[in-house]
Every structure is written in C-alpha cells, then in structure tokens.
Amino acid sequence: MVLGILLLQISLCSAGYAIPEQIHLSWTENANEMRITWVTYLPLSTSIYYRSLFCKESSDWSSKQASYKLFDAGDMFIRLEFIHTVTITISSDCIYEYYAGSYYGWSETYQFRGLSPGSKNFDPIDMLLVADWGGGTVGQMSKNLILKQITLDQIDGILHAGDLAYDLQDLEGMVGDSYLNMIQPISARIPYMAIPGNHEHPDNYTHFKKRFNMPINEANQGTGYFFSFDLGRAHFIMLNTEVIVDDDKAPEIYTEINWLKNDLKKANENRDERPWIIALTHRNLYCSVDWTLPYKQANSDCGVDSIILRRYLEDLLYQEGVDLFFQAHVHQYERNSPIYKNHTVKGDYDDEHKHVNPKATIYITNGNAGNIELHNDPISKTPQNWSIFATEAYGYGKLQVFNKTHVYYQQYSSGRQTVIDHLWVIKDKLRF
Ligand SMILES: [Fe+2]
Known part of the structure; x- marks a missing residue:
C-alpha cells in the first residue's frame, strides 16, 4: 500500500497531474459526433471548450463538461488515472478548435475537421x-x-x-x-x-x-x-x-x-x-x-x-x-x-x-x-x-x-x- 501511494505520488509529480494528457479523438457509433478522451492523475471535474470555424454554423466558444472514470493502470501497484470523455456534435463542413482541462490546468488548443462517419459528404x-x-x-x-x-x-x-x-x-x-x-x-x-x-x-x-x-x-x-x-x-x-x-x-x-x-x-x-x-x-x-x-x-x-x-x-x-x-x-x-x-x-x-x-x-x-x-x-x-x-x-x-x-x-x-x-x-x- 505504501509503495502504491509512493508510486502514485511519483506519477503525480512527474506528469503534471492536473493537465490533460493522452488526448485522443475518436468517432462514435453515431453520425455527426466526435469523442475526445484525456487523462489526469487527479479526480478533477474537467470540461472541453470548443468552437466551430470556417462554416455557416461558425460559433463562439462553448463548453461541455466531461465525465470521468477511475482507472487503476497498475498491476503490482495501484496507479490511479482518471480518464475523461466528452462527446460533442459536429458538422462535416466545419473545422473545430478545442482545449480541455480545468482551473488547475489546460491542454494546448487543437483543431480537427468535422467530417464524421455517416455523413453524406462524399469528398475524397x-x-x-x-x-x-x-x-x-x-x-x-x-x-x-x-x-x-x-x-x-x-x-x-x-x-x-x-x-x-x-x-x-x-x-x-x-x-x-x-x-x-x-x-x-x-x-x-x-x-x-x-x-x-x-x-x-x-x-x-x-x-x-x-x-x-x-x-x-x-x-x-x-x-x-x-x-x-x-x-x-x-x-x-x-x-x-x-x-x-x-x-x-x-x-x-x-x-x-x-x-x-x-x-x-x-x-x-x-x-x-x-x-x-x-x-x-x-x-x-x-x-x-x-x-x-x-x-x-x-x-x-x-x-x-x-x-x-x-x-x-x-x-x-x-x-x-x-x-x-x-x-x-x-x-x-x-x-x-x-x-x-x-x-x-x-x-x-x-x-x-x-x-x-x-x-x-x-x-x-x-x-x-x-x-x-x-x-x-x-x-x-x-x-x-x-x-x-x-x-x-x-x-x-x-x-x-x-x-x-x-x-x-x-x-x-x-x-x-x-x-x-x-x-x-x-x-x-x-x-x-
Ligand atoms: Fe501482433
């Protein structure tokens, strides 16, 4: 247990424990959606801030709170991670800009294209x-x-x-x-x-x-x-x-x-x-x-x-x-x-x-x-x-x-x- 806590502390200190990391996008089972997943090493309530660009639905920044699940990534030791997930509605003709995190730490800002499975966009x-x-x-x-x-x-x-x-x-x-x-x-x-x-x-x-x-x-x-x-x-x-x-x-x-x-x-x-x-x-x-x-x-x-x-x-x-x-x-x-x-x-x-x-x-x-x-x-x-x-x-x-x-x-x-x-x-x- 002591070793587990020690390893947890080392993880926290070395990883910038509140700043979202391991950020990845994935399509979902539904059309017009993008899922964004990230990890923190503290049980924080985090959100995504995002906006759409270069399309008729271009919008100001809005936010959506992520849900998180606790994950013990360790085997011999306890290594707690908090995997945050949020799904947002997207449109295939927009570019999206986003960042994620909380008061305790924010990610960089990233952009992605709004194309998603099921879309009737038949571009190459x-x-x-x-x-x-x-x-x-x-x-x-x-x-x-x-x-x-x-x-x-x-x-x-x-x-x-x-x-x-x-x-x-x-x-x-x-x-x-x-x-x-x-x-x-x-x-x-x-x-x-x-x-x-x-x-x-x-x-x-x-x-x-x-x-x-x-x-x-x-x-x-x-x-x-x-x-x-x-x-x-x-x-x-x-x-x-x-x-x-x-x-x-x-x-x-x-x-x-x-x-x-x-x-x-x-x-x-x-x-x-x-x-x-x-x-x-x-x-x-x-x-x-x-x-x-x-x-x-x-x-x-x-x-x-x-x-x-x-x-x-x-x-x-x-x-x-x-x-x-x-x-x-x-x-x-x-x-x-x-x-x-x-x-x-x-x-x-x-x-x-x-x-x-x-x-x-x-x-x-x-x-x-x-x-x-x-x-x-x-x-x-x-x-x-x-x-x-x-x-x-x-x-x-x-x-x-x-x-x-x-x-x-x-x-x-x-x-x-x-x-x-x-x-x-x-x-x-x-x-x-
Ligand atoms: Fe293999």
Missing part, C-alpha cells in the same frame, strides 16, 4: 493505416513522419490494426501512458480508431477497453472490439481476429461472424452510395511463409494463424465482394494480388501497380509501424506466387478513396521518408 478521403506501433527508435521514426504528413496533407482518420504501445499495460501502465502521449500531437487532431491485437490481450483487454472508446454495437456489447463505419465512398470494417485464433471453437467467434455477415449484407445494399468495402484485422489470411525455415518456428506469426482465419473469413470476404483487406501482426509490408483459395484471380487488367475490376479481395500486410520488438517473421525467401512486393522497411500506409471508381494506396518508409510502394485499384462496377 485520405486515411493513414498503421499497425504494430509502439515507442522506441523505429516507432518514433513513424511518429515523426506521420506528424509531418498530417501537417502537410489533409488526413481524415488514422486506423490502427492492433498491437499498440508494446504494451499498454507494461510498467504498471506507464508504457501505455507514454505511447498515448507520443501520439497525442497526432491523435488530438485526427480521429484515431483502433482494434485489439495480441498485445492487448492481457487482463482481458482491460487497458484497450478503458483507454480507447471505440464505437459500440449490440454485438460487441460495448467492448469496441469490432465495428464498422461509412466514410466518403467507402465502408470500413475493423475486425477482432484475436477471438478466432485464441480458441477457434469459442462461441464468441460466431457473435462476431454473424455481426460481420449482417454488416456486409447491409453494406452491399448500400453499395451504390459506398461502393468500396475495406476491412482491417490484426492477424493475417495471406502472407508469404518462408519455406526454407522451420514452419512453426520461423513463420509462427504468419503461417499458423492464416489457416484458421481463412476457414472463418475467406469465403465471406469473397462472396460479399470485400475490395481490400489490410492485415498486420507480421512486422513487415507485403502487398498481394487479388486472391481466392490461395490462387491469384485475374481482373480485367492487372500490372504491378494496378488492378482494374479485380475479381477477388486484395490482401495487404502492413504490420511495420515499428516498436521495440523490431521484426518478427523474416521476409520470405520463397514468396508465394500471389506476392507482388515485400519489404522490411518500417512505415505505414495512406489510403485514398477518391470516388466510386478509384482508390489509391501508398506505402511510406518512415526511415527513408518517402513512398516505397503504390497501388491503383480501379473499378467501373459496384462490386465483383
């Missing part, structure tokens, strides 16, 4: 796709490039496909605090949407659920483990694959799969409005195994899971016409062709950087934003024949959904600070 959208991202030298490298990019480009959202911080709960939760502070210059300005990976698993995903307030639905029962949203001309699905690979007989799998079937059915009914269906998971259905190495030892992050996941997901993705499927977990980048049943499926036209009217789901592994574990599975010396490009370079992706017919994907190297791969996906039909 630009999303950054990250995964397996933590601190350390290579994680910082990605953070530095993303920070430059969100300053120069208009980025609408960041999608994190599992494995955050390495790990959120480590060092009595201080690794999670440090990660959320590392990304704050980004996540306080751009909605940050995440699903869990294997690193979020300890203690029943408690740190993930407490720190990230993802959209809830009836099936995920408030956990935010899996969800979907419409943005621009795309329908995005973020799936939790941990439940499938942890125990491939668990009944919870069917809760998620049934939700996915229903979600895809609805997305297909709405395909004229949002013809692109883009899914993200943490684990892989398709990544190249290195057959020169012992299968289970050197390919444990790719080969073993993919067999299980294909059994549950592949037919559904194919039959419902999912255009792009982003995966992570393997700390590298590999772009594959449209694949069904382990074979490349030809479209109307295919070359190294273009698929026109593809006739199967395109699989891309993008688990290389960088973290203290560096690489795991090696780049395969025996790439499967559906593999188009692979690299160990740390980085992240940018997905641009231009309109009903054109999507463009670029992979960035955070070290070289440049684009190292790109792909056009073009279609003149709503679905394959």
Whole structure:
C-alpha cells in the first residue's frame, strides 16, 4: 500500500497531474459526433471548450463538461488515472478548435475537421493505416513522419490494426501512458480508431477497453472490439481476429461472424452510395511463409494463424465482394494480388501497380509501424506466387478513396521518408 501511494505520488509529480494528457479523438457509433478522451492523475471535474470555424454554423466558444472514470493502470501497484470523455456534435463542413482541462490546468488548443462517419459528404478521403506501433527508435521514426504528413496533407482518420504501445499495460501502465502521449500531437487532431491485437490481450483487454472508446454495437456489447463505419465512398470494417485464433471453437467467434455477415449484407445494399468495402484485422489470411525455415518456428506469426482465419473469413470476404483487406501482426509490408483459395484471380487488367475490376479481395500486410520488438517473421525467401512486393522497411500506409471508381494506396518508409510502394485499384462496377 505504501509503495502504491509512493508510486502514485511519483506519477503525480512527474506528469503534471492536473493537465490533460493522452488526448485522443475518436468517432462514435453515431453520425455527426466526435469523442475526445484525456487523462489526469487527479479526480478533477474537467470540461472541453470548443468552437466551430470556417462554416455557416461558425460559433463562439462553448463548453461541455466531461465525465470521468477511475482507472487503476497498475498491476503490482495501484496507479490511479482518471480518464475523461466528452462527446460533442459536429458538422462535416466545419473545422473545430478545442482545449480541455480545468482551473488547475489546460491542454494546448487543437483543431480537427468535422467530417464524421455517416455523413453524406462524399469528398475524397485520405486515411493513414498503421499497425504494430509502439515507442522506441523505429516507432518514433513513424511518429515523426506521420506528424509531418498530417501537417502537410489533409488526413481524415488514422486506423490502427492492433498491437499498440508494446504494451499498454507494461510498467504498471506507464508504457501505455507514454505511447498515448507520443501520439497525442497526432491523435488530438485526427480521429484515431483502433482494434485489439495480441498485445492487448492481457487482463482481458482491460487497458484497450478503458483507454480507447471505440464505437459500440449490440454485438460487441460495448467492448469496441469490432465495428464498422461509412466514410466518403467507402465502408470500413475493423475486425477482432484475436477471438478466432485464441480458441477457434469459442462461441464468441460466431457473435462476431454473424455481426460481420449482417454488416456486409447491409453494406452491399448500400453499395451504390459506398461502393468500396475495406476491412482491417490484426492477424493475417495471406502472407508469404518462408519455406526454407522451420514452419512453426520461423513463420509462427504468419503461417499458423492464416489457416484458421481463412476457414472463418475467406469465403465471406469473397462472396460479399470485400475490395481490400489490410492485415498486420507480421512486422513487415507485403502487398498481394487479388486472391481466392490461395490462387491469384485475374481482373480485367492487372500490372504491378494496378488492378482494374479485380475479381477477388486484395490482401495487404502492413504490420511495420515499428516498436521495440523490431521484426518478427523474416521476409520470405520463397514468396508465394500471389506476392507482388515485400519489404522490411518500417512505415505505414495512406489510403485514398477518391470516388466510386478509384482508390489509391501508398506505402511510406518512415526511415527513408518517402513512398516505397503504390497501388491503383480501379473499378467501373459496384462490386465483383
Ligand atoms: Fe501482433
């Protein structure tokens, strides 16, 4: 107890205990909303002050009180944090400016764009796709490039496909605090949407659920483990694959799969409005195994899971016409062709950087934003024949959904600070 109080005091003194930190935006399950979350180390009543700019609803400053929940981030010791959350109504044609805190300390002022899921704004959208991202030298490298990019480009959202911080709960939760502070210059300005990976698993995903307030639905029962949203001309699905690979007989799998079937059915009914269906998971259905190495030892992050996941997901993705499927977990980048049943499926036209009217789901592994574990599975010396490009370079992706017919994907190297791969996906039909 004494040690717990001591650790609490150290936290308070070192963190500026009343000043909001770990600020992040996220979209909610409702249209025209933005959720803002932050942490203090004292049980303070805090508020957000905000105003809308550059639109016909431009307004003066107004305020809204946040609610907070107590979170013991520690494991061996008690480490109390107070997680504050507020949700505000937004309009897609406005920019919003805000700061948060209380008499005892205020955050900086941040701005964000009011675009939100469900909006009938069909302008092109630009999303950054990250995964397996933590601190350390290579994680910082990605953070530095993303920070430059969100300053120069208009980025609408960041999608994190599992494995955050390495790990959120480590060092009595201080690794999670440090990660959320590392990304704050980004996540306080751009909605940050995440699903869990294997690193979020300890203690029943408690740190993930407490720190990230993802959209809830009836099936995920408030956990935010899996969800979907419409943005621009795309329908995005973020799936939790941990439940499938942890125990491939668990009944919870069917809760998620049934939700996915229903979600895809609805997305297909709405395909004229949002013809692109883009899914993200943490684990892989398709990544190249290195057959020169012992299968289970050197390919444990790719080969073993993919067999299980294909059994549950592949037919559904194919039959419902999912255009792009982003995966992570393997700390590298590999772009594959449209694949069904382990074979490349030809479209109307295919070359190294273009698929026109593809006739199967395109699989891309993008688990290389960088973290203290560096690489795991090696780049395969025996790439499967559906593999188009692979690299160990740390980085992240940018997905641009231009309109009903054109999507463009670029992979960035955070070290070289440049684009190292790109792909056009073009279609003149709503679905394959
Ligand atoms: Fe992982």
